[in-house]
Amino acid sequence: MHVRAPRIEPARLPYMVLISIAITDDVDEDAAITESMVRRYCDEHPAGDTRIILTRFADGMALLRFYDDAERKPFDLIFLDVEMPGIDGLETARRLRELDTRTVIVFTTKMAQYATIGYDVDAVGYLVKPLEYPGFALKMRKALNIIATRTGTTIAIKSDDHMHFLDSHEIRYVEVTGHNVLYHTDKGVWRDWGSLKATAEQLGGHDFVASSRYCLVNLAWVDAFEADTVIVDGERLAVSRSRKKPLMQALNAYYSRA
Template identity: 30%
Template sequence: MINIGICDDELHYRSNIKDILKEILQPYHIEYNIYEFSSGEDLLDNYPKNLDILIMDIQMKIINGMDTARKIREFDNNLEIIFMTSFAEFMQEGYEVKAYRYILKPISERKISKNVLPCINEIMKNRNNYLTINVKNYVDRIKIDSITYVETARPNILIYTNDNIYTTKMSISKIEKILSEYGFFRCHNSYIVNLKLVKSMNGNTVVVNGKDIPISKYRVKDLKLAITNVLGDIVC
């Protein structure tokens, strides 16, 4: 089941997006729920459980979409946010709230399809994938989308998740090979980060879940490109 929210203060936009979603999802036989919200306040006051994707306008009254996203990120880091906007200058701010992609208005079936379908595919892929590691005398399985970053602490590897730390002797190169298919990047010989959880970059460090992680000077450019690729097409 995929739970999709539409937040826009104009009814005709909500109705149009809802109709487009029904049209593009029908051939894939995907089970889904669609929730509509007429404002940022409405969304925050009636936030659905397990919301997967939010298609949200940036220019809204009282609380705009960007400020709404900032409040959401205080309690939900898993939601994929797709912003709609008529102005490209808002796109830089999306980095702060880990926006998945942007859709420039006017919206169309092509634009919605181009952004929503890859997002759904990624969600479904991540739900069913685990990293299997050897921990002393037993095998453990870690849900890949729960991993925030990986750190070398010789002779061990530490794998950090939202609520746990796992220790294994698996090589970081082997872990890198597995995680690179799921939006992770090795920014330093000793660190692999979940690109979706990157809060900011400052010089030779990147912030992930409040942790300052070093970036090798030889990997700064590639990290920026990797973040762009994970966020998707900036102008659609």
């Protein structure tokens, strides 16, 4: 069983970064303390248009079952209690790493001897209960700094009567036909209304570069650049003459820092 808590720091859609945090702890009081410290940190360190969603899990199996649904987005950060009934936090983390290698993990524990835990599952560290805010804030800052290097922006697309949130790193390329903006992903094409200029501004700073007047490509998904064609995740896209040099320069800069 998991309980979704109210969001923190509501953002102005669609320009925002969405960060999802899971608290996995079988002790309600301990989970509530962790949640209150997350909220306090976010209140004291506002990060522009950032929307944080908290989800509580009562044990490790509940967390792992969440990942059974392939359509669900992995968590950005997990606070994971070590001592829990059933499978403990260490085993939960090992199984989790088979499903998700990117999520930032912070262990919580009542036993200080676990100071060296977590290295085999790439955890960023541990916090000893009862939690103290200064130490928590340091770990939270470290975790968010790591997430910031991995997180792009979130596109909010209105589909029928609901909103769909699309992570920028999922997007292979964007094309515009008339006033229709088409976001190409591995799961299909999402359609929205707008212009290439507005979309480029929204994705600015997230490694999207124009290949023509009608197309933006995600440099992370570029396979090759051949004459007047760029290959994006196996698909060939035309490159206009005026965009060829800027695109090549952007690719060189991208791979020099990768």
